[in-house]
Amino acid sequence: DQQVKQNSPSLSVQEGRISILNCDYTNSMFDYFLWYKKYPAEGPTFLISISSIKDKNEDGRFTVFLNKSAKHLSLHIVPSQPGDSAVYFCAASLGSSNTGKLIFGQGTTLQVKP
Protein backbone atom coordinates (compact mmCIF):
# COMPACT_ATOMS: atom_id res chain seq x y z
CA ASP A 1 0.00 0.00 0.00
CA GLN A 2 1.88 3.04 -1.31
CA GLN A 3 0.48 6.01 0.59
CA VAL A 4 2.73 8.52 -1.17
CA LYS A 5 3.34 8.20 -4.90
CA GLN A 6 5.56 9.96 -7.36
CA ASN A 7 4.36 8.67 -10.69
CA SER A 8 7.10 10.17 -12.83
CA PRO A 9 10.39 8.32 -12.37
CA SER A 10 12.29 10.96 -14.31
CA LEU A 11 12.05 14.49 -15.69
CA SER A 12 14.34 16.36 -18.07
CA VAL A 13 14.28 20.14 -18.28
CA GLN A 14 16.35 22.79 -20.04
CA GLU A 15 18.37 25.16 -17.87
CA GLY A 16 16.45 28.33 -17.05
CA ARG A 17 13.03 26.72 -17.54
CA ILE A 18 10.57 25.60 -14.87
CA SER A 19 10.77 22.12 -13.33
CA ILE A 20 7.52 20.73 -11.91
CA LEU A 21 7.67 17.62 -9.78
CA ASN A 22 4.44 15.98 -8.68
CA CYS A 23 3.37 13.85 -5.75
CA ASP A 24 0.06 12.21 -4.80
CA TYR A 25 -1.02 10.83 -1.45
CA THR A 26 -3.91 8.75 -0.20
CA ASN A 27 -4.08 9.39 3.55
CA SER A 28 -6.15 12.48 4.31
CA MET A 29 -4.73 12.51 7.86
CA PHE A 30 -1.30 13.63 6.64
CA ASP A 31 -0.79 17.18 7.87
CA TYR A 32 2.80 18.02 6.99
CA PHE A 33 4.58 17.54 3.67
CA LEU A 34 8.22 17.90 2.76
CA TRP A 35 10.47 17.76 -0.28
CA TYR A 36 13.99 16.38 -0.10
CA LYS A 37 16.77 16.38 -2.65
CA LYS A 38 19.24 13.52 -2.83
CA TYR A 39 22.56 13.14 -4.58
CA PRO A 40 24.09 9.67 -5.06
CA ALA A 41 25.83 8.26 -1.98
CA GLU A 42 24.49 11.07 0.23
CA GLY A 43 21.58 11.39 2.61
CA PRO A 44 18.45 13.36 1.65
CA THR A 45 18.74 17.13 2.04
CA PHE A 46 15.69 19.06 3.21
CA LEU A 47 14.42 21.57 0.65
CA ILE A 48 11.02 22.93 1.59
CA SER A 49 7.92 21.96 3.51
CA ILE A 50 4.26 22.87 3.81
CA SER A 51 1.65 22.45 6.49
CA SER A 52 -1.78 21.16 5.56
CA ILE A 53 -3.31 24.49 6.63
CA LYS A 54 -1.56 26.22 3.75
CA ASP A 55 -1.77 25.80 0.00
CA LYS A 56 1.52 27.40 -0.99
CA ASN A 57 4.97 27.93 0.45
CA GLU A 58 7.83 29.66 -1.29
CA ASP A 59 11.56 29.73 -0.61
CA GLY A 60 13.71 31.34 -3.23
CA ARG A 61 13.53 29.37 -6.46
CA PHE A 62 11.44 26.64 -4.81
CA THR A 63 7.67 26.73 -4.35
CA VAL A 64 5.51 23.92 -3.03
CA PHE A 65 1.79 23.81 -3.78
CA LEU A 66 -0.71 21.69 -1.88
CA ASN A 67 -4.14 20.74 -3.18
CA LYS A 68 -5.83 18.91 -0.31
CA SER A 69 -9.02 18.11 -2.17
CA ALA A 70 -7.01 16.34 -4.87
CA LYS A 71 -4.49 14.96 -2.37
CA HIS A 72 -1.75 16.33 -4.57
CA LEU A 73 1.35 18.41 -4.05
CA SER A 74 3.90 19.75 -6.45
CA LEU A 75 7.33 21.33 -6.31
CA HIS A 76 8.17 24.10 -8.74
CA ILE A 77 11.77 25.09 -9.37
CA VAL A 78 12.24 28.35 -11.26
CA PRO A 79 14.63 28.87 -12.93
CA SER A 80 16.10 25.40 -13.08
CA GLN A 81 19.88 25.10 -12.84
CA PRO A 82 22.20 22.20 -13.74
CA GLY A 83 23.08 21.86 -10.04
CA ASP A 84 19.44 20.98 -9.37
CA SER A 85 19.99 17.64 -11.10
CA ALA A 86 19.29 15.05 -8.41
CA VAL A 87 16.61 12.68 -7.13
CA TYR A 88 13.69 14.48 -5.46
CA PHE A 89 11.54 12.80 -2.84
CA CYS A 90 8.27 14.00 -1.43
CA ALA A 91 7.39 12.86 2.06
CA ALA A 92 4.33 13.10 4.28
CA SER A 93 3.85 13.02 8.01
CA LEU A 94 0.95 12.68 10.43
CA GLY A 95 2.53 15.54 12.36
CA SER A 96 4.72 16.06 15.38
CA SER A 97 1.92 15.21 17.81
CA ASN A 98 2.31 11.69 16.48
CA THR A 99 5.67 10.02 15.94
CA GLY A 100 6.44 12.32 13.05
CA LYS A 101 7.71 9.42 10.95
CA LEU A 102 7.91 10.24 7.26
CA ILE A 103 6.31 8.26 4.45
CA PHE A 104 8.27 8.79 1.25
CA GLY A 105 7.43 8.53 -2.41
CA GLN A 106 9.65 6.56 -4.78
CA GLY A 107 11.48 9.63 -6.04
CA THR A 108 11.77 11.51 -9.33
CA THR A 109 15.13 11.94 -11.02
CA LEU A 110 15.48 15.47 -12.36
CA GLN A 111 18.00 16.24 -15.07
CA VAL A 112 18.58 19.88 -15.92
CA LYS A 113 20.40 20.25 -19.23
CA PRO A 114 22.72 23.23 -19.78
Next chain:
Amino acid sequence: DTGVSQDPRHKITKRGQNVTFRCDPISEHNRLYWYRQTLGQGPEFLTYFQNEAQLEKSRLLSDRFSAERPKGSFSTLEIQRTEQGDSAMYLCASSHPGQGADTQYFGPGTRLTVL
Protein backbone atom coordinates in the same frame (compact mmCIF):
# COMPACT_ATOMS: atom_id res chain seq x y z
CA ASP B 1 27.74 23.54 12.35
CA THR B 2 27.48 19.84 13.09
CA GLY B 3 24.74 18.10 11.20
CA VAL B 4 23.73 14.49 11.63
CA SER B 5 26.73 12.19 11.34
CA GLN B 6 26.83 8.45 10.73
CA ASP B 7 29.60 5.92 11.07
CA PRO B 8 30.77 3.99 9.16
CA ARG B 9 29.86 5.36 5.74
CA HIS B 10 30.35 1.99 4.13
CA LYS B 11 30.30 -1.54 5.52
CA ILE B 12 30.93 -4.77 3.66
CA THR B 13 30.27 -7.95 5.58
CA LYS B 14 29.73 -11.62 5.00
CA ARG B 15 26.35 -13.22 5.46
CA GLY B 16 25.81 -14.32 9.04
CA GLN B 17 28.02 -11.65 10.62
CA ASN B 18 26.79 -8.98 12.99
CA VAL B 19 27.14 -5.29 12.19
CA THR B 20 26.58 -2.12 14.21
CA PHE B 21 26.03 1.40 12.93
CA ARG B 22 26.23 4.63 14.86
CA CYS B 23 24.30 7.87 14.45
CA ASP B 24 25.05 11.19 16.14
CA PRO B 25 22.09 13.56 15.80
CA ILE B 26 22.09 17.34 15.74
CA SER B 27 22.70 18.64 19.27
CA GLU B 28 19.54 19.04 21.33
CA HIS B 29 17.38 17.24 18.81
CA ASN B 30 15.27 14.99 20.97
CA ARG B 31 13.82 12.87 18.18
CA LEU B 32 15.90 10.36 16.25
CA TYR B 33 14.77 8.15 13.38
CA TRP B 34 16.25 5.25 11.43
CA TYR B 35 15.24 4.58 7.84
CA ARG B 36 16.35 2.09 5.22
CA GLN B 37 16.59 2.82 1.52
CA THR B 38 17.00 0.31 -1.27
CA LEU B 39 17.73 1.04 -4.91
CA GLY B 40 14.93 2.83 -6.72
CA GLN B 41 12.84 3.34 -3.59
CA GLY B 42 12.30 6.11 -1.12
CA PRO B 43 13.50 5.73 2.47
CA GLU B 44 11.35 3.44 4.63
CA PHE B 45 10.81 4.05 8.32
CA LEU B 46 12.41 1.56 10.71
CA THR B 47 12.22 2.99 14.20
CA TYR B 48 11.92 6.17 16.24
CA PHE B 49 13.26 7.47 19.55
CA GLN B 50 12.11 10.36 21.64
CA ASN B 51 15.03 11.05 23.94
CA GLU B 52 16.12 7.59 25.11
CA ALA B 53 12.73 5.93 24.66
CA GLN B 54 12.10 3.80 21.58
CA LEU B 55 8.49 4.62 20.85
CA GLU B 56 7.77 2.94 17.53
CA LYS B 57 9.18 0.11 15.45
CA SER B 58 8.22 -0.81 11.92
CA ARG B 59 7.28 -4.36 11.02
CA LEU B 60 10.33 -4.13 8.72
CA LEU B 61 12.45 -4.32 11.87
CA SER B 62 12.76 -8.07 12.37
CA ASP B 63 14.04 -9.56 15.61
CA ARG B 64 17.54 -9.55 14.11
CA PHE B 65 17.51 -5.76 14.31
CA SER B 66 17.95 -3.82 17.51
CA ALA B 67 18.36 -0.12 18.12
CA GLU B 68 19.33 1.82 21.19
CA ARG B 69 19.73 5.40 22.28
CA PRO B 70 21.10 4.93 25.76
CA LYS B 71 21.49 8.52 26.95
CA GLY B 72 19.17 10.24 24.54
CA SER B 73 22.08 11.40 22.40
CA PHE B 74 23.73 9.04 19.88
CA SER B 75 22.02 5.90 18.67
CA THR B 76 23.20 2.51 17.45
CA LEU B 77 21.51 0.10 15.06
CA GLU B 78 22.68 -3.50 15.21
CA ILE B 79 21.87 -6.20 12.71
CA GLN B 80 22.55 -9.75 13.82
CA ARG B 81 23.12 -12.68 11.46
CA THR B 82 23.07 -10.45 8.39
CA GLU B 83 21.36 -11.65 5.23
CA GLN B 84 21.88 -10.53 1.65
CA GLY B 85 18.47 -8.87 1.77
CA ASP B 86 19.79 -6.52 4.45
CA SER B 87 21.98 -4.80 1.84
CA ALA B 88 20.75 -1.21 1.71
CA MET B 89 21.50 2.36 2.73
CA TYR B 90 20.70 2.91 6.39
CA LEU B 91 19.77 6.52 7.11
CA CYS B 92 19.50 8.34 10.40
CA ALA B 93 17.56 11.56 10.89
CA SER B 94 16.89 13.86 13.82
CA SER B 95 14.40 16.58 14.62
CA HIS B 96 13.20 18.88 17.36
CA PRO B 97 9.46 19.57 17.13
CA GLY B 98 9.76 22.30 19.74
CA GLN B 99 11.45 24.47 17.14
CA GLY B 100 8.33 24.47 15.04
CA ALA B 101 7.31 22.08 12.34
CA ASP B 102 8.89 18.69 12.73
CA THR B 103 11.45 18.78 9.94
CA GLN B 104 13.83 15.85 9.91
CA TYR B 105 17.46 16.32 8.95
CA PHE B 106 19.30 13.34 7.56
CA GLY B 107 22.83 12.09 7.91
CA PRO B 108 24.91 10.83 4.98
CA GLY B 109 23.88 7.23 5.55
CA THR B 110 25.71 3.93 5.98
CA ARG B 111 25.85 1.76 2.89
CA LEU B 112 25.70 -1.92 3.91
CA THR B 113 26.70 -4.67 1.48
CA VAL B 114 26.18 -8.26 2.60
CA LEU B 115 28.12 -10.79 0.52
